[in-house]
Every structure is written in C-alpha cells, then in structure tokens.
Amino acid sequence: MGSAYLINLAFNGVILGLIVALAALSITLVFGIARFPNAATGDVATVGAFAGLAVTATGGGTAAILGFGVLTAAGLSLLFYLILFRGLADKPPVASLIASIGLAFFVRAVLTFFVGHNQQVYPLPIVRAVPFGPLRVQPTDLQVIAVAVLALAAVFALLHLTAIGRRMRAVADNPDLARASGIAATRVLVVMWLCAGALAGVSGTLLGIKTVVSPEMGWDLLMPAFAATILGTIGNPVGAVLGGLLIGLAQELSTPIVGFTYKIGVGFLVLLLMLLVRPQGLFAGNALVR
Amino acid sequence: MSTLTVANLYAGYGDVDIVTDLSLRVEPLEIVTIAGTNGSGKSTLVKGLMGLLKRIRGRVDFEGTSLLGVPGERRIHMGIAYVPQVNNVFASLTVLENLQVVEGVSDRRRRMAEMLDRFPALQERRSTKAGALSGGERQQLAFARALMASPRLMILDEPTAALSPALVHEVLRLITALRGMGVAVLLVEQRARQALAISDRGYILDSGRVVIEDRADRLLADERMADLYLGEH
Numbered sequence: 001m002g003s004a005y006l007i008n009l010a011f012n013g014v015i016l017g018l019i020v021a022l023a024a025l026s027i028t029l030v031f032g033i034a035r036f037p038n039a040a041t042g043d044v045a046t047v048g049a050f051a052g053l054a055v056t057a058t059g060g061g062t063a064a065i066l067g068f069g070v071l072t073a074a075g076l077s078l079l080f081y082l083i084l085f086r087g088l089a090d091k092p093p094v095a096s097l098i099a100s101i102g103l104a105f106f107v108r109a110v111l112t113f114f115v116g117h118n119q120q121v122y123p124l125p126i127v128r129a130v131p132f133g134p135l136r137v138q139p140t141d142l143q144v145i146a147v148a149v150l151a152l153a154a155v156f157a158l159l160h161l162t163a164i165g166r167r168m169r170a171v172a173d174n175p176d177l178a179r180a181s182g183i184a185a186t187r188v189l190v191v192m193w194l195c196a197g198a199l200a201g202v203s204g205t206l207l208g209i210k211t212v213v214s215p216e217m218g219w220d221l222l223m224p225a226f227a228a229t230i231l232g233t234i235g236n237p238v239g240a241v242l243g244g245l246l247i248g249l250a251q252e253l254s255t256p257i258v259g260f261t262y263k264i265g266v267g268f269l270v271l272l273l274m275l276l277v278r279p280q281g282l283f284a285g286n287a288l289v290r
Numbered sequence: 291m292s293t294l295t296v297a298n299l300y301a302g303y304g305d306v307d308i309v310t311d312l313s314l315r316v317e318p319l320e321i322v323t324i325a326g327t328n329g330s331g332k333s334t335l336v337k338g339l340m341g342l343l344k345r346i347r348g349r350v351d352f353e354g355t356s357l358l359g360v361p362g363e364r365r366i367h368m369g370i371a372y373v374p375q376v377n378n379v380f381a382s383l384t385v386l387e388n389l390q391v392v393e394g395v396s397d398r399r400r401r402m403a404e405m406l407d408r409f410p411a412l413q414e415r416r417s418t419k420a421g422a423l424s425g426g427e428r429q430q431l432a433f434a435r436a437l438m439a440s441p442r443l444m445i446l447d448e449p450t451a452a453l454s455p456a457l458v459h460e461v462l463r464l465i466t467a468l469r470g471m472g473v474a475v476l477l478v479e480q481r482a483r484q485a486l487a488i489s490d491r492g493y494i495l496d497s498g499r500v501v502i503e504d505r506a507d508r509l510l511a512d513e514r515m516a517d518l519y520l521g522e523h
Contacts, residue, residue, distance in 0.1 A: 182366035
C-alpha cells in the first residue's frame with residue numbers, strides 16, 4: 001500500500017467529509033433551534049438529489065442540478081415545518097423526533113413508488129482525471145469541494161454577519177430571553193428550516209454527482225451525518241463540519257483494512273469510542289449555537 | 291395612569307392555578323418589590339406577566355393596554371423589559387451581539403453607544419462572549435440589554451440571587467439608578483429586606499395570593515411580619 005494510494009483515499013475522505021458535514025450542519029441547526037434531531041434530513045437530501053435528476057431531463061447541467069435540487073429541498077423542509085413540526089413545537093422533543101422518523105419513511109416510500117429502487121446517475125460528461133503529483137483529481141471533485149465550501153461559508157456568514165443569523169443564535173442560546181428581547185421565533189424558524197433544507201439539498205445533489213442517486217441514499221447519508229453531529233458536539237456548527245470531515249476521512253482511510261463494504265462501520269466505531277470517552281463531543285466548550 | 295395594573299389574576303400550569311386572585315399595581319417611576327418564600331407564586335407571576343404561560347386569566351394592563359393575548363415578544367415593543375433570574379444574557383453571543391439582537395430599538399447605533407457609556411466595563415469587553423464575563427460584568431450586560439429598547443417598566447426576577455455581597459450592592463445600585471432613566475421597576479425577590487430598602491412599596495405573596503401590601507418602610511418596620519416573610523437579615 002503506497003503513499004499515493006493513501007493520499008488519494010484521504011482526498012476522497014475530504015470530499016465525502018464535506019458532503020457529510022453539510023448534512024450534519026443541517027441536523028445541528030435544527031437541533032440547536034428547534035431542539036430535536038431531525039431524522040428526515042437524509043430524505044430531504046434525497047428529494048433534492050432527485051429534483052436535480054429531474055432537471056437534467058430538460059438539458060440542465062451541474063448548476064441547474066444544484067440550483068433546482070437546493071430550492072426543492074429548501075421548499076420541502078419549510079413545508080414540513082409548516083404542516084408538521086410547527087404544530088409539535090410545544091410538545092416534548094421526542095414527539096418531533098418520532099414524527100421526523102415517520103416522515104423519513106413516508107418520503108422514501110413515495111420516492112420509491114414513483115422512481116423505483118434502481119440507482120441512477122446524473123448524465124454529466126465524463127472527464128479524465130488530472131494528476132497532481134500522486135493525486136488524481138477529477139474536475140468534478142474540485143467542483144464538489146468548491147460548492148460544499150461555499151455552502152458552508154454562506155451558512156456561517158449568515159449566522160455571524162447578519163441580523164437574522166444573530167437572532168437564530170440568540171433563539172438557540174436562550175429561547176425565553178430571545179422572546180423577552182422581542183425576537184419573533186416564527187421568522188427565525190422559517191429561515192432556519194429553509195437553511196436546513198438547502199444544506200440537505202446541497203449535500204444530496206453533491207452526493208448524487210459524486211456517486212449515484214437512489215431513494216436509499218439519504219438514509220445512508222443520515223447515519224454518518226448523525227455520527228458527525230455527535231462527534232462535533234450536537235448543536236455546534238463548527239463541530240458539525242469538523243465532525244463530518246473526521247468521519248469522512250476515517251471511513252475512506254479504513255478502506256484498505258476493512259474493505260469498501262464495511263467502511264461505513266468505521267464511522268460508528270469512532271462515534272462509539274467518542275461516546276465512551278467524551279460523550280459531550282469534541283467541541284462542547286466552544287458551542288456557537290448551543 | 292398606572293404603569294402596570296394586575297387585577298384578579300389567576301395563572302398556572304396544566305389544570306392548576308398557582309397564582310390566585312392576585313392584584314397589584316406599579317405607578318410610573320416606582321420601585322415595587324414582590325416578596326415571598328419558595329413556592330409562593332413569584333416565578334409564576336413573572337412568567338404570566340411576560341406572556342410565557344398559557345393558563346392565565348384576569349386583568350393585566352400596561353399603561354392602560356391589556357397584555358393578555360399579546361405575544362411575549364411584543365412586550366419589549368410596548369415598553370416592558372425583563373431580566374430573568376438565571377441565564378439573563380445570551381452566553382454564546384458577544385457583548386455587542388447581546389445588545390444588537392434586542393428588537394424595538396429606534397436608533398440602535400446611538401442607543402448602543404449610550405449603553406456602553408453607561409456601563410464602561412462592557413466597552414472593553416465588547417467582543418467577548420457573554421459566557422466569559424465576570425459576574426459583575428454579566429449583570430451589567432443584563433441591565434444594558436434590558437435597557438436597549440428604552441423601556442418604561444423593567445421586571446427583575448431575583449436579580450441578587452446567588453451573588454456575592456459586593457455584587458448584590460452593585461445590582462441594587464443599578465436598580466436604584468433605573469428611576470433616573472424613566473423606568474419603573476417590579477422587583478421579585480425571595481430574601482427581600484435589601485430590595486425593600488430601595489423600594490417604594492412591597493407586596494408579600496403566600497400560596498399564590500397577596501397577603502400583605504404596604505409601603506416598603508412599613509413592611510421593614512414590622513419585625514414579626516418581616517421575620518415570617520422576608521428571610522434573614
């Protein structure tokens with residue numbers, strides 16, 4: 001096993017980690033502000049990926065896939081809030097969690113009914129990989145990295161440089177004090193659900209570009225994303241991103257040892273060790289959104 | 291017109307009223323203390339006044355306008371500020387961000403400058419997260435945040451609880467200064483001797499009802515009543 005092989009695995013780990021980080025950031029935003037782990041995050045990502053696939057039928061390229069996928073996922077996320085999670089806001093968080101699990105199964109069943117179980121791919125042109133020393137880089141990989149980094153940067157800019165972002169962090173920090181300070185929770189929640197959906201949409205479409213599109217892809221994404229969220233301290237956006245990268249790297253770098261099929265288990269091994277040693281996650285003392 | 295009028299108020303949780311048939315008032319620029327032992331209904335009263343309870347009936351008027359049915363987040367726009375007992379700042383936000391998030395502020399830039407002038411300790415710590423402030427700085431930020439929207443009534447829930455004696459003195463000095471800023475104060479305290487010492491009037495709560503209402507100096511002078519309801523000297 002040469003160093004070139006490991007470098008290529010690490011590069012793939014970073015790409016996978018960024019995709020997981022997007023979904024993890026979506027989960028952590030919802031947890032920080034709406035106070036429950038949203039198990040429908042993966043399936044919203046799947047819908048985004050399929051929306052991207054639909055737009056390719058009209059000749060759309062990568063930008064159209066991303067644009068339509070993100071808009072659809074953001075819209076769906078807001079719709080779920082309006083028709084389901086808003087009504088459960090006064091109930092214990094476990095009610096919203098169970099509802100999100102049911103919603104996830106429902107979305108997957110509807111998708112499977114209409115598109116079947118077959119894996120599909122975006123009809124994007126095949127481009128030869130470019131060598132950078134020992135690293136072989138697909139131009140698509142660079143696009144995936146650029147889009148993921150831009151999406152993450154946009155969310156952090158929203159949280160820290162805008163008035164609505166400050167309000168979101170205030171509601172996450174202390175909902176009663178936020179209300180006493182005049183912050184209308186509804187407006188904050190609408191923006192948060194749009195953001196969470198958009199992040200899931202970017203994650204789903206990028207995963208579709210990198211691999212395949214199938215109704216189960218969101219479920220496969222959800223587990224590493226949950227692991228990343230907990231690893232990076234649930235509710236901490238920076239932690240979610242770093243947790244995603246760690247899970248992605250751990251999965252890819254373990255491939256030579258455990259094989260392709262079982263690499264997903266490594267993420268959970270890291271998670272289990274983390275829960276045993278430091279259950280509050282890696283970044284408990286540095287939460288941005290509690 | 292009274293700043294705050296509460297009449298025949300019933301408030302509680304689920305199917306149970308904790309506060310029953312409670313009436314009180316706060317006049318403009320008055321400092322009024324609500325005292326009572328644990329479980330007397332003080333916290334329920336505050337939550338009811340701040341619109342945080344579903345189970346509430348009776349009359350609550352602020353400057354003649356009913357507050358019942360008004361969402362909690364509208365109170366700051368009407369002129370009511372609130373400083374909770376604990377978690378009275380946004381710990382993960384910086385000092386400046388704590389002031390920036392307050393709604394209902396007409397000239398935010400000018401008002402923030404005023405607050406930083408009034409509380410100079412915050413000026414030096416403007417980029418520090420509130421969770422990293424000292425106890426005294428934190429209390430100053432809690433007052434600055436509450437004052438941002440130029441309120442005419444401030445509701446303070448046990449502001450001296452768990453503070454060192456030096457900080458208690460500092461907080462009482464801040465409360466006394468509120469009158470000069472055009473703010474009436476409803477001060478809820480469990481150990482209320484020091485609170486009554488800076489107040490105009492006081493109400494003693496027991497089992498969710500007002501059992502005694504009088505001028506603060508008279509309440510303090512009645513030693514038997516003070517021993518029963520006002521805690522240690």
